[in-house]
Amino acid sequence: MEQTIDKQSELMKQVAKELAIKLTQVKNVIDLTNEGNTIPFIARYRKERTGALDEVVIRDILDRWNYLLNLEERKAEVIRIIDEQGKLTEDLAGKIENATKLQEVEDLYRPYKQKRRTKASIAKERGLEPLASWMMTFPDTGELREEARRYINEELDVHTEEDAITGAKDIIAEMVSDDAEVRKWIRFETMKHGIIESAVKDGEKDEKQVFEMYYEYEEPVGKIVPHRILALNRGEKEGILKVSVKPDIEKIITYLKQSFIKNERSPVASEVMLAIEDGYKRLIQPSIEREVRNELTEKAEEQAIHIFSENLRKLLLQPPLKGKIVLGVDPAYRTGCKLAVVDETGKVLHIDVIYPHPPVSKKDEAENKVMGIIEKYKVEMIAIGNGTASRETEEFIADTLKKLGGSDTYYLIVNEAGASVYSASDLAREEFPDLHVEERSAVSIGRRLQDPLAELVKIDPKSVGVGQYQHDVSQKKLQESLTFVVETVVNQVGVNVNTASSSLLQYVSGLSKTVANNIKKYREENGKFKNRDELKKIPRLGEKTYEQSIGFLRVVDGDEPLDRTSIHPENYPVVRRLLEKLGFSTTEIGSEKLIQRLNAVNINDMAVELEVGELTLKDIFDALKRPERDPRDDLPKPLLRKDVLKMEDLKPGMELQGTVRNVVDFGAFVDIGVKQDGLVHISKMSNQYVKHPLDVVSVGDIVTVWVNDVDVNKGRISLSMLKES
Template sequence: MEEKKQSMLQLLMKETSFSKKAIENVVSLIEEGNTVPFIARYRKELTGSLDEVQIRTIVERWTYINNLENRKEEVIRLIQEQDKLTEELQQSIVKATKLQEVEDLYRPYKQKRRTRATVAKEKGLEPLATWLFTFPAQGNVEEVAAQYLSEEKEVQTVEDALQGAKDIIAEWISDDPEMRKLIRQLTFKEGRLVSTSKDVEKDEKAVYEMYYEYEEQVGKIVPHRILALNRGEKEGIVKVALTTPVDKIHAIINKKYIKSTHSPVTPYVEDAVVDSYKRLIEPSIEREIRKELSEKAEDQAIHIFSENLRNLLLQPPLKGRIVLGVDPAFRTGCKLAVVDDTGKVLHISVIYPTPPKNEIEKGTQIVKGLIKEFGIEVIAVGNGTASRETEQFIANVIKEVDKEVYYLIVNEAGASVYSASPLGREEFPELQVEERSAISIARRLQDPLAELVKIDPKSVGVGQYQHDVTQTKLNDSLTFVVETVVNQVGVNVNTASSSLLQYVSGLSKSVANNIVKKREEEGKFVNRGQLKKIPRLGAKTYEQCIGFLRVIDGEDPLDQTGIHPESYKETKKLLKRVGATPEQIGSPELSEKLKQINIDEIATELEIGVPTLRDIIDALIRPLRDPRDEVPTPLLKKDVLQLEDLQTGMELQGTIRNVVDFGAFVDIGVKQDGLVHISKLTNRFVKHPMEVVSVGDVVTVWVDSVDMKKQRVALTMLKPENQM
């Protein structure tokens, strides 16, 4: 068992740049029931300060390698049971580093369904195939084949006998793992993916127009095109096929298997080669390559979605502002929700400033009255149906108000999902769906993270082809992102919803509900220790979650920090060492004192690791640090911009809303987000837009072109005089 573990460690070390010690420790910590966020934050000495993504990479690769080793053992056992395991074959299986290699090696020994070759073997034609494969210099092929004729075995003619022998040879060639590997590599290098139109009428909006007649080299096709082709094929709009360098492949097979060009059997074996490739190898390799391309494209799409989600969740909260949320609509009216600086709902109403009612004056008076009554400073307008008309209305109202009020268009993707969900109904049982949406829109501006965790991550509107990828893989990746962000930011245990708490390290949905229930029954928590009494929150769960749960204004000032209670003893020693008390946490005096100490010396004295000590010092200097505070705040607006107002070369400020393989979509204040193509992001070469921009970035752009017919805006981040 230990030998197997060492072999797995060596393979993982070869694949990654991580040390053996770090990998061993991560694996051990995970096996002990520790979570990724806990390991990343509180076990840095053991991991060499690996972050969450690196730790997850180790866990995922370890799982894959473990499955690989288990499959190797199983394949060796299955071949051994057939008494066909040679030393050379066993070594090849042991050395394999991919599941595909193991399956290729096992292929000749796998119990197959009845094939043409197995039928031929049952008819006693294998000796004939073996004879053909020896390439005798002389002999009459038909006379030899005639010896295998049999009424009983239904081998009626010489042609039947030779066809059966060729079927057996074709399967032998197809089962050659080395040959399959060579053909797979050549196909990947020189094959082309070709699509042609199948049923254009189904493509009403010409979404797949570029794929009606399209081809590209397999090794160069970009991920988003793979997913587009897959979707077009699935919808029956295009046909997709893989074209291969057939002559080159035949030449490779012939070189290995045609031992003589002068033997009387050569034409028969050459027939078997052509048949083996066309009937057995080519379809199989095409499936494998398309599956591999799709998996890589899926991984890329999931990666983009995950990074966009991470940046969206890390958008800075608009702290201390009273917000008016507006859910626009035509016939049913615009729903209004006033929310105070803690997210508490103060007022709900509806106005009808849009068609068909056009009650602009009445709506104006209501909004002005709310601004005055509640001291509203910011208005959040959803970007759904009627948002353009509602934005114009709100901009006009602001001009009539004698105080500074701004508005912002908020991406309401997923708001309706939350509003109609059991969670939305539970939170606001007396309200209509649209009224809940208005609250959600306002809260998204106040604290994007706290509000967005209530929504299925797939519904937040920052994905690319998210419906075309494996949903379990997508869910796992997005859940990991949400967990990582929630734990990096930390959670106020006295204000957090159950939706937010369940993403905290170690907490399940039921435990999160129990925390909220306890808080509602007994009032605010005053120290972290009280959480030990929560039903189903045991010692291990407490260890995993408690460092990420903050008690603000509690009995112990350390409870408001990211310092884990397991380090309180050392933290208090440190404070005593510099002549300070816990009450001075966050003060300039303590900060100055801590900056003077010798880190290595104090770490040795306190018997803790340097990374842990650095984290403790950082928490003492900035106890309420929020990583979101370092991100640019959203652009607030006072006036509306129309698509018709845009002119080529116009300079604008915008916010990145979505990043995809081919560019970035930017909110510039008109209804449609503009697209900055990857070639217009920067003068230097970039492989992916994420090298330049992220969701939430505030950027300067210039209008490149406006297509009024298609309602599209092309933008550039290259200053006009710098464009090449």
């Protein structure tokens, strides 16, 4: 038991060192997690114990901790198996104990692993291991064929000296292949100096010439960037490319010769060398190539998932346009543009369809209908989906707004990725049983403008259109990462328990899908929640769940003013003592008087007086100043438009403002109000060296760009964030 505690303490020290944080922070995060606390809860309400670590660092601690625990478990298993074989030495046990990666443990275990029948195992069955051992002593004298003759045995299928020598060489080849140090050196050498090559395998499968640049391509393994790895993998998977890793074979063979040939003048040296070369080319090289490709893919996947996650985070944190009546438009040609008017709370007021485009082309009728809807429902914003017929619909809406004269109505192009997925889902059918799929889509587009987070949580995060090669990465890892991002954002923003959908509620810290549905059901049957305490009546919402979730659930118009803040009920006694000291009541939170008074208080002194942590008290102060603070309110508002540009209007050097729609490894796609998003290449983002576009821009950013080049035929726009002098 004591030994286990010592080992765990060592592992915690390792995590702290790797992540450059204090040991107490690591220990407390692990302890808090073991007590059943969620990451959002630990990050928000246990700052004193973690030193105010954010959700990402807490997750990194737990990921690394779990990896090290699994590593220790595997080490113990491997040592046990080798020991049971009677082959465990002190030296080997030490090497396994000191391994820092699972790969190292597997390398050390390799020679003792139960293998399917190999050439070497067959040779051993034929009694040829002593011959191989003799050869590896590199005798000064003696004749190999003569020695081999001793092993001829018709019963064991060894008919000639050649049979015996071939079998012994197979044993030597496998022995070389199983050497952990050798594999480690070759793996490192291949990673550092190997070349990754691709050639066309079946060009006819590549109809759009997507993989043309890889038909005859090579690049150092150590320099290839993640998105090219994923592109090569996809080309290979689709049968278009043949991909391989070419190491410096000559250098590796020289290394093997120096490692194993103890006596070059020995009569067996040339045959042993042939066995070593066979061991490398037949056994090590294909295996190391797979390992190198796997490692490159793993890193590329990590990068792709990281980019997708960051893009998703920014998309979910897009500022809501609160209190606006919105007309959502789902554009189309033949089937017409579906319209949906939603009020300030997202309630559907009106559903319609117009046919402004060919083949129906009822433009005048469509104009009259849209103008009538704008005037009748006092529409302030029009949200146009960015799918098929989007730009033609934008032109039509811009022309219609001009005819309205002094109208204060603006429009915005909304990324509709995933809207069709939502519209056809069980959730959408439940929400709008009487609407057609496209009509639900128009509602979703309108609501995305009002509150992107509340609407986007209804959709599988993989379908929101801000990824890069998302179908080429581990779907399990991608799902875990994206779910973590959604949970983090939802809990940072907080949720109004009286208006939130069950889709939004299920991402709240501690709440399951079942509990989220139970909250919605209770609300429908009993009316609005009046306070946070009432949530204790919800089936399956036990004491621990209540503790984990309640700080993130807000009751805005209830009978307890503190319930509309991010303050956890466990801290209400502290808040009441604080307000009493300052001469205020809970009904005055958010008032100018209280804000001024709080600004004059010394937090450190007050924390001592109230016997509460400084970090917790600071959060309490912030919540009392801005009770319903939404972190999204501090972000720049979306770019609103009244008029439209055509691609033909663009000229090199033209200055424009645009919205970043997607960030990828090589740049960012920016919506500048024409049919096609323009690409700002990474080299055109800054005068300084840019390691990755995410260091400069994020999804949703409003950026000033200059037109570099326009190719109308190919529909390509090249932009720059650098003003050309």
